[in-house]
Amino acid sequence: MYTASNKKTIDVCLSPLLFDHYDPAESIVVVIDILRATSSICVAFEHGANSIVPVLSRDESFTYKAKGYLVGAERNGEMMSGFDLGNSPFSYMDPKIKGRDIALTTTNGTRAINAAKGAFQVVIGSFLNLDVLVQWLREQDRNIICLCSGWKNTVNMEDTIFAGALVYKMKNEYDFSINRDSAITAEYLYLLSKNDMFGFLAESSHRIRLEKLHIEEDIIYCLTPNQTSVIPVLKGDALYNVGVMANA
Numbered sequence: 001m002y003t004a005s006n007k008k009t010i011d012v013c014l015s016p017l018l019f020d021h022y023d024p025a026e027s028i029v030v031v032i033d034i035l036r037a038t039s040s041i042c043v044a045f046e047h048g049a050n051s052i053v054p055v056l057s058r059d060e061s062f063t064y065k066a067k068g069y070l071v072g073a074e075r076n077g078e079m080m081s082g083f084d085l086g087n088s089p090f091s092y093m094d095p096k097i098k099g100r101d102i103a104l105t106t107t108n109g110t111r112a113i114n115a116a117k118g119a120f121q122v123v124i125g126s127f128l129n130l131d132v133l134v135q136w137l138r139e140q141d142r143n144i145i146c147l148c149s150g151w152k153n154t155v156n157m158e159d160t161i162f163a164g165a166l167v168y169k170m171k172n173e174y175d176f177s178i179n180r181d182s183a184i185t186a187e188y189l190y191l192l193s194k195n196d197m198f199g200f201l202a203e204s205s206h207r208i209r210l211e212k213l214h215i216e217e218d219i220i221y222c223l224t225p226n227q228t229s230v231i232p233v234l235k236g237d238a239l240y241n242v243g244v245m246a247n248a
Contacts, residue, residue: 010144010174012163012182016108016115017153022179024119028142030133030166031116032125033149034158035206036087037074037109039126039222043089045241046128046228048098052239054110055103058082064103070096072104088218089128101238112149113234119145122234127162128227132243134169136231144174146186157189157204158223161197164190197223 011027013019032038041052053069055061058080061071073080074087085091087106104110116122120142125133137144146166148159164186176183193200198220201207210219221227231243 007173007175008141008143009177010146010167010170010183011177011179012146012148012160012167012186013179014148014155014160014163014182014186015150015153016112016147017150019115019147022145024116024145026120026143027145028121028123028137028140029116029119029145029147030123030125030137030163031109031112031147031149032159032162033106033109033112034126034162034222035210036089036218036222037104037106037149038124039128040072040087040089040092041104041109041124041232041239042126042128042228042230044092044097044102045230045232045239045243047093047095049092049102050099050240051101052232053101053103053237054113054234054239055105056111056114057105061103061105064101068101070100070102072102074106088215089221090218108149108151112147113239116147117234124232124239125162125166127165127223127225129230129232130162130165130169130225132226132229132231134166136243137166137170138173143177144170146183151206156206157193157201158197158206160186161190161193161200164188165194 065071070084072085073083146163167187232239
C-alpha cells in the first residue's frame with residue numbers, strides 16, 4: 001500500500017508519450033537517451049563545449065549555423081548531410097568543439113528535452129555521468145522524474161536500465177510515487193543487466209539498429225559508467241555544464 005512520507009519521490013516515465021501523466025512543475029526531470037544523445041551531450045561538455053541547444057528540426061539547426069554555431073544532427077541512427085557533427089560520442093571528442101556553442105537535433109533525445117521544458121529543472125543523464133549526477137541530485141533535494149526518450153515514443157531497454165540505475169542508487173533516500181511500478185520495473189531491469197549490459201541488450205532494437213550501422217563501439221562506450229564529470233542543465237533554451245560553473 002502507498003503511504004505518504006516527508007521524503008522526496010523518484011519516478012520513471014518510460015516514454016515521452018506518457019509524460020503528460022506526470023507533474024514536473026516541482027520536479028527535476030532527468031532526460032535519458034543512452035544511445036546516444038545524452039551520452040554525446042555529456043562528452044561534448046567534458047571536452048569543453050560552451051553550450052548545446054536542443055532543436056527539433058534541420059531548418060531550425062541551420063538558423064543557429066548562420067549565427068556561428070556548430071550543428072549536429074542524427075536521424076534513425078545516421079548523421080545527416082550538411083552538419084558538422086553527428087550523434088556519436090566520439091565525434092564530440094574533437095578539439096574543435098572547445099568553447100563552441102552547438103545546436104543538436106536527434107531522433108529522440110532532443111525531442112524529450114524539449115518535452116520536459118515545463119519542469120522545475122531539466123538535467124541530462126547518462127551512464128557516462130552517473131555518479132556525479134547521483135551526487136548532484138541528492139544535493140538538490142527535489143522530486144525526480146526520470147524521462148526515458150525511448151525510440152519514437154515507444155519504450156526501449158537501455159534508457160529504462162539507466163533509470164533503474166538511478167532508482168537503485170537513490171531509493172533509500174527517496175520514496176516511490178503512486179507511479180511506483182515503472183520505477184520498480186526499471187530497477188529490476190537494471191539489476192538483471194548490470195553485470196553485462198552490452199550482452200543483456202543483444203536483442204534490443206537499438207543495439208541491433210546501431211550494429212547494422214557498424215558502430216558497436218558507440219554502444220559499448222555509452223554503457224561504460226563514469227567517463228565524464230559534467231552536469232548538463234537546461235537554462236532557457238540551452239544546456240550548460242553547471243559542474244564547470246560550480247567549480248569555476
